Amino acid sequence: MAIRWKEYPTQGLHDELMRGGGRPRDAARFLCQYLKRLSEDEIQARKAAAELAIRVMGITFTVYSQQGGSIDRAWPFDIIPRIIAKSEWEVIEAGLKQRVQALNLFIDDIYHEQRIVKDKVFPAEILAGSKNFREQCVGINPALGIWAHICGSDLVRDKNGTVYVLEDNLRVPSGVSYMLENRQVMKRVFPELFQEASILPVDDYPSQLYDCLAAISPRPLAQPEVVVLTPGVYNSAYFEHAYLAQQMGAELVEGRDLVVGEDDCVYMRAVEGLIRVDVIYRRIDDLFLDPEAFNPESTLGVPGLMRAWKAGNVALANAPGAGVADDKVVYAFVPQMIRYYLDQDPIIANVDTFLCADKKQRDHVLANLDKLVVKPANESGGYGMLIGPQASRKERERFARQIRKEPRNYIAQPLLTLSTAPTLVGDQVEPRHLDLRPFILSGQKISVTTGGLTRVALKKGSTVVNSSQGGGSKDTWIVDSGGA
């Protein structure tokens, strides 16, 4: 039996493809009509083809387990794409550029005069409590004044269809390789749709990333030595590190491949001899970068790397210390930053955020724990959260105690009912919640990926989209449907 769109329940939520009553949104019409024409066998055949492509292309993510060491799992993928109309996307794109521009100005300000604190737009005590503020970065001037060269911002939509930024990942955001690979899979599985509709391409991300990195080289070479620094083969994002290095034609290095000389320059150990490195796209957290400057136990980093960076002999992307703006408390102030630095109104809204550091807001949070989502300021990957409406009384009490103990470390937000999109379950489609992570590159100019990585919670009713916790992904199509 083919897909019965008429029976697809939108449940009063915002659905990315369907308006309800079996009527597709304009940008998704061609897709829904096309899928309707496929028999069940044909759909299963496409699904099998996608799974095969993923295996053959070796798209994996790594799960670490105690017994088996690390296991590469095939990337869970849904063949029904998520579609956004180009006209809507252009607005989102402008909003993301605005946001990242303000964030970079903020970081640079924080490590210099701290005007925003002096002007009382950003509270000094919040800065004082920041875990990702790096004393070692004060007064440093990275090339072009940019600290967060690569940013991954998570976007969600509520039930009215309004787009919000949920968080900005400014440390080592991952997922872009899956965005690129998802498109490769879809082109193999649905080539005819790409011929029929104008789906905007995503493929030039690696070359844009290379240009962005090459632009910050301390030596003005036509082909500076750019490397990708990975924690190694056991890291869960190793696939992505290897993929991006390969796509950019850059060397994939580990900490032990690099050495800092007496001249404060970074070299890689190669068969040809020591080769000077200009730009490091580092996929290692600040605290592991350099045992001399940060965690002395780190074996992943390079002793002396901070020294070389401060001397201006090597560029690091993202710059150390950029994470100061990657904090859910700091997040609450991004709209103010946009007004303060750019004198503009934010194009994309923040989710309402209550800061537990503030007495009044904290009392509100404690009184409404059963309605709110509580998040620690500095965790990622969906860890350490309380989803109030779904939590037990015991869990809520535990969080209440923690909030009182460390108010600076917690924020709370209303539980958003994330938008859904049709997802293949068995031989029918069912709504599943999703988000979107576009990637924003800041160099000479700011560029945004066309769409981004759509992550989908494959479990019915779940809103946790992280791949480490049962999430999958979908290809994201920005579709130019003419007028609309």
Next chain:
Amino acid sequence: MSMLSRVAENIYWMARYMERAEDTARLVNVTTHLALDLPKQVSFDWETLLDITGNSEIFRSHYGEADDRSLVRFLVGDTLNPGSVISSLGNARENARTIRDSIPREAWEQINNLYLKCKGNLQFGLSRRGRYDYLHWSILGVQTITGLLAGTMTHDVGYDFLRMGRNLERADMSTRIIDVRSVNLLAEKSVDLAPFENIQWMSVLKSLTGYQMYRRAMQVRVRRPDVLKFLFQDRRFPRSFYHSICEVESCLQDLPRNDAPLRQVAQLQRMVTDAKPGRLSQDDLHQFIDELQASLAGVHDQIAATYFELTVPAPLSAAAGMS
């Protein structure tokens, strides 16, 4: 594109471990055949065999007496023995895993599969009946990967390190296989063993898949002096010592900064070509093999120092200018 020292080193060790797995399997095979060919009243000196393979201390601290069963278990399937077939395949796999992006995907898959297959069928391999088959397809499995790499991996600097690793290991292990025969493995001297002598050299040749090639190259029947000349000095037989060393030399010629390692190789080449192995007594031959092994270790050290263990130069050294 440049080649990272770490990647080169992992490729080199991957190749060494693959070859070690193959050659250890060959060593067990030749030993088994030798033991089978001996007259019933002659007992085989397993202890000496243990010394030849190295790692005898590990054996003594975990096993009692060395006999056919315990030794085969130790050499083939014991993970406590870093040189066993299974350990070598496991190490090859771990090295391959970290350089998956530098070798063809199929090669990684084959290495992974071979390890899993050998591990899964270990009990069969340790049974008297399964031993030959198990060793045979271990050897064939490595040969398949060698062929796959030759046919699909770009013959660039990385491939040079692969060939160097393989040939240094092969040269070393071939001398050990010859040593099995050369040292006195036979405990009792009272029995006249002369009739068995040639049969035993034939076993050595066969274990190195060298019997047919020997007949073609030497055109004489199997005799100790000719076999030794063939296995040490033949230029064209791919498992002869001299051939392996010449392979290493040709790889080094492709590489930058090759002076010191090439000198070391040239010295070793002279040692082999100047020798008259056929004329050496068993004891002297054993001594000669020891010297060759020490010199091989010297070549390895020189390669490691030059290419794997780079240290920071003083400012403005020649190497720092390279880019």
